[in-house]
Structure formats: structure tokens, C-alpha cells
Amino acid sequence: MVVRMMSNASQNLPDDPAFLKAMIAALQAENAKMSATLQAHDQLIGELRLRIAKLKKQVFGKSSEKIEREIQQLELALEDLLIAAAENSTKPLDEVDAAVPAAPVASRPEKTMRRRPRVSEKAARERKELDPGTCCPDCGGELRLVGEDASEILDMIAAQMKVIEVARLKKSCRCCEKMVQLPAPSRPIPGSMAGAGLLAYILVSKFDDHLPLYRLNEIFARMGADIPDSTLVDWCGRAMQVLQPLIERIEAVVMSSDLLHADDTPIRVLDRSLRDKGLGKGVKKGRIWTYVRDQRPWAGAAPPGAVYYFAPDWKEEHVHHHLRQTSGILQADGYKGYGKLYEPGADGIGRFREAACWAHWRRDFHDIWTSNKSEIAREALDRIGALYDIERDIAGQPADIRLAARQKHSTAKVEALRVWAEAQLTRIPGKGDLASAFRYGLSRWHSFCLFLEDGRVAMDNNAAERALRPIGIGRKNWLFAGADTGAETLARAMTIIETAKMNGIDPQAYLADVLDRIHDHKINRLDELLPWNWAPVAIICAEAA
Numbered sequence: 001m002v003v004r005m006m007s008n009a010s011q012n013l014p015d016d017p018a019f020l021k022a023m024i025a026a027l028q029a030e031n032a033k034m035s036a037t038l039q040a041h042d043q044l045i046g047e048l049r050l051r052i053a054k055l056k057k058q059v060f061g062k063s064s065e066k067i068e069r070e071i072q073q074l075e076l077a078l079e080d081l082l083i084a085a086a087e088n089s090t091k092p093l094d095e096v097d098a099a100v101p102a103a104p105v106a107s108r109p110e111k112t113m114r115r116r117p118r119v120s121e122k123a124a125r126e127r128k129e130l131d132p133g134t135c136c137p138d139c140g141g142e143l144r145l146v147g148e149d150a151s152e153i154l155d156m157i158a159a160q161m162k163v164i165e166v167a168r169l170k171k172s173c174r175c176c177e178k179m180v181q182l183p184a185p186s187r188p189i190p191g192s193m194a195g196a197g198l199l200a201y202i203l204v205s206k207f208d209d210h211l212p213l214y215r216l217n218e219i220f221a222r223m224g225a226d227i228p229d230s231t232l233v234d235w236c237g238r239a240m241q242v243l244q245p246l247i248e249r250i251e252a253v254v255m256s257s258d259l260l261h262a263d264d265t266p267i268r269v270l271d272r273s274l275r276d277k278g279l280g281k282g283v284k285k286g287r288i289w290t291y292v293r294d295q296r297p298w299a300g301a302a303p304p305g306a307v308y309y310f311a312p313d314w315k316e317e318h319v320h321h322h323l324r325q326t327s328g329i330l331q332a333d334g335y336k337g338y339g340k341l342y343e344p345g346a347d348g349i350g351r352f353r354e355a356a357c358w359a360h361w362r363r364d365f366h367d368i369w370t371s372n373k374s375e376i377a378r379e380a381l382d383r384i385g386a387l388y389d390i391e392r393d394i395a396g397q398p399a400d401i402r403l404a405a406r407q408k409h410s411t412a413k414v415e416a417l418r419v420w421a422e423a424q425l426t427r428i429p430g431k432g433d434l435a436s437a438f439r440y441g442l443s444r445w446h447s448f449c450l451f452l453e454d455g456r457v458a459m460d461n462n463a464a465e466r467a468l469r470p471i472g473i474g475r476k477n478w479l480f481a482g483a484d485t486g487a488e489t490l491a492r493a494m495t496i497i498e499t500a501k502m503n504g505i506d507p508q509a510y511l512a513d514v515l516d517r518i519h520d521h522k523i524n525r526l527d528e529l530l531p532w533n534w535a536p537v538a539i540i541c542a543e544a545a
Contacts, residue, residue: 117154124157161223164195188515189238196516199239202232204508207493208501210474240489242518243511246529247492250499253530254293254305258328259456261292262319263464264335265471269312269487286487287311289322290467294502298399298456303532304502306467308491312484316340323352329454331355331461334440356447358384359460364437374434376424383417391459403455411452418445467498500531510534 014020134143170181188196205211211219213232220227254260269286289311294304311318316337323330323341330352332338341352362384369377390409394402421438428435441448451457471494500507513536514529527533 119154159201159223161198161220161225186519188242188519189235192235192238194235194239197512199235199515200508200510200512202235203239203493203511204497206236207490208470208497208507210470237489239515240492242515243496244492245523245526246514246518247496249526249530250305250495251307254307254499255291255323255326257293257302257326259293259295260323260326260328260330261294261458261461261464261467262289262330262332262338263461263468264289264314265468267310267471267475267487269484284312286484287314287318288468288471288487288491289319290464291322292463292467294463295456297395297458298402299396300399300456305499305532306495306502308467308494308498310484310487310491327351329353329355329450329457331357331458332464333357333360333461334444353450354444354447355450355457356441356444357459357461358387358448359462359465361437361441361448364433364440368433368437376428376434377437380417380421380437383413383420386413387459399455401455403453406452406455414449414452418442470494470498496531503531505531505534509536513537 132143135141136143166185168181168184170179172179188194188199202213202216205216206213213229213236216232217227217229264287267286267288268283271284287310289309290306291309292304292306293302295302296304309318309322314337316339319335319337320340330338330341332354334356338352338354342350342354344350362381365377365380365384368374369381387410390405390413394405397405421442425435425438425442451459474490496511497507500510510531514534517537518529521529
């Protein structure tokens, strides 16, 4: 700022050399002070990035939510610092960030280049040509094209409300006087003025971006539309009713799979009956369960999908109801409610074979190692890590190739781990956390080894944990669901939105198209609108032409 002002006032500088020397000395002192401030600023950014990187490696076990909150707070602080650095710099943000120490592996920050934004080929593009004309500005001669220099600018077109007026013209026949008028087009919600695009925006904003409806009310008001909260609530509920046949079809298809990932997470639910009785704040703890079919890691033919269910408590009866028509392999954690599903029936065969989660077991050792630097826990981590190294090399390969690689490289390592683990139990205190961690794995050893018998089975249950991640993010925004019915609506909305995302589809574009078409779509062809079969109307018309 001082330099810029001096540059602008260069014409009014005094002629006295002594005064000029004093000004230069003052500017040099100010520059040194600013440089020191910037160095401290950059060092703080580097320390924040290092702290965030370390915390992200510790997101395991019971304290994971607390660590995630700390990560978010640090990332917000880091974001503010980077914005301040960009504001006070004349360099583009890409260059500013490149000069800031990134999260390092060692204690000393290293400089890394910021990657350029990646823009999908589907993004809208606009070409602007800066043409110098047809005549030379110097001699007036004719100009000929020899090439061009092209660059890209990423810009944003702000969303806006649009009122679509549907005018159905009435015409009468000059011969027979018959009145002719086209029928009114169907609407996503009969009798409502909400268009399909607006409903899709509301559903995705609430259930995927986790924006409360009162915030949407404020956003729409800035766009020139005052939509009451009660109206938004009604639109959400009725739009979900329209989508219910598709959601039920997704549930039926996914839950018929013979290999599922399962997991659950707590969710706070508003319960007015508790408040009326004077019990606490009127909020109880429910659960959201997810069941995931994802065959992409072993190049399976079935498309991925996720189903979500709400339950008011953690009783095993809910799991048994969810899986009442399913059998095969279930990959899950050690929740006791799954136990009866693995028990053999009258024919000696259980409905499900249990596939345990190595990542879950690994976290037990990770927590122990981070708390007391146990060398035994460190070796357990290294042994399990060697198995994951093999898995990375066969990710996405067909099941038979994965099975062959595991039998060749992993089987011996798994057996050696078992022998070593049993030996450690004879040397360590039997009531400690380390002994408990070993017993957890050894007591489920057959389930931990199932991936060595079936190339389709993953080493861990990360597919289900990833599917529950949006719930964890949402909890920080909406704090609790509005009663059991609200939590059930959340589960159904996530079923269709997350399944669309798993199939590489923009959920807002998908829901807008489906809501616009579903009333006129033949019920016996409903599967055409499932996320893995869906194609926009524009593509269908182009293929027909």
C-alpha cells in the first residue's frame, strides 16, 4: 500500500537528498516488517497444514467425531489465512498457494504446486473471440489468420428463479364450432406451482448439502421468491411421495444382492413426548443403517447402490427385519445384533457368512500405538499394512484374479499374523487393551479369512462407512432430525441421492428429470428411471433421431 502510494506520488517527491534517504530508510524498515509478518504467516499456515495432516491420520476409534470437528475448525482457520494471503498479494492464488508450505511428511514444510481446477467435459462452455479486425492498424493492409492464443477462465452463472407461464390456447373450429385445447401438462406435485428443477434443488440442498429449509427460504428471497417454510416442508414431503416407487425399487434390487456391506451410525431425533414428560431436552438417540452393494472393486456387473433405514433404537430386531429376505455374505463390524444371522439353521447352514473388517481391527492397534507407542501394536499395524499393499495392486481386477493373487501372496502373511498374535497373547497382560485387540481378531478369525476364499469379498467395510459419511456431515448442520418420520424421510432421500452419486450421476439433474417425467412414465417400465439405467430426455431424443 505504501509503495503504491509512493508510486502514484512520484511526481511530487522532494529534491532534498537527505529527505529522500530518510524516506527510503523508512520504506526499507516497513518492507522488512512486512516480510517478517509474511514469513510468520506462512509458517503458521504450514503448521496448520501439518496439524491437519496428522489429525486426519488419527480419525479412528471412539474419538473420531471429536477429531473431525477439530480438523474442520483448523481447516476453516487455514482457509481464512489463505484468503488473507491472496488478498494481500499481487500474485494469482495458484502462485500464492504454491509458495505456502503444504502439509509435509517430515517436520520441515515442503513447497508444493497447487493443482489447477479440474472441470468436467460436460460443463457448459462459451467461446469469446477477440478479433483485431481485417485491416492492419499501422499500414491498413489486409490481415490474414495465422493462429490464435487461447486461455480459459472459469466463471459462475448465478442461479435464478424463473416463472414459466403455461398458456393453453383455445381454438374453435370454423366448420363445426368444436372447441380445441391441449390438455394441461402434468406437474411433479399436482396442483402445486413447484417445478421439477426447483423441487430437485430443494431436495438436494436439504438432504445432500444439509441446508435447513429456513436457509433455503432466505436464499430464495434473495432471488425474488418468498416461499414460506411451511410450503417448502410440504413440497419436500410430497416430492418424496412421488419418488417413493423408485426408492422402493432401489431397495428391492440392492437388498437382493448376495454380498452386502452393512453399518450404522447414531442420529439425534426430536421426541416431543420426552419433552412433555420433562425428560431432558426432548431429544432421543436413533440409528441410521445402511446396506451397500458395490461390485466395482472386483469388476462385477451389478451397478452400485446404497439403501438407508432409520430405527428408533439399536435393537437387533431392526437388522433382522431389514435383511429378512436377504442371504449370502454380510460384511460388517462386530455388532452383536448380526450374530443370529450367522448361526446355522436346521440344515446346518447359516443365512449369512460373516466377513470381518480388517480396517476396524487395525484401528484398535492404531489407538494403542498412538497412546503409548507400543512396539507390538506397531508391528501389528505393519503386518496388516502389508496385506493392504497387496490389495492396492489388485483393486478393480476380476474376482478370480484377486483370489489367485491373495492365495499366492496374502495367505502365508495372514497365517503368520495368526501365529504371531497367539504368541503375543502369552506374553502380555491378559486384561489390557492390547490383549483385547488380539482376542477380537482371533475370536473371529474365520471371518477375517473369508477374503482369502472369495475374490469378491473386500478386506474391510469401508464401502458402508463411506456411505454413512454424509450423515456425519449432516449432523453438524441440522443437529437432530424432526421426529421419527423426519428421520425416515431422510433415509429414503439418501437412498435415491447417494445411489445416484455412486453411479456417477449429478443427483440434482437426475431428480429434476425424473420428477418431470415420472407421472407420464409407464409403470411397467419404471426400471428405466433407476439411477443405473437413467438417461436424460435429451439423450433419448437424440438416439431416437
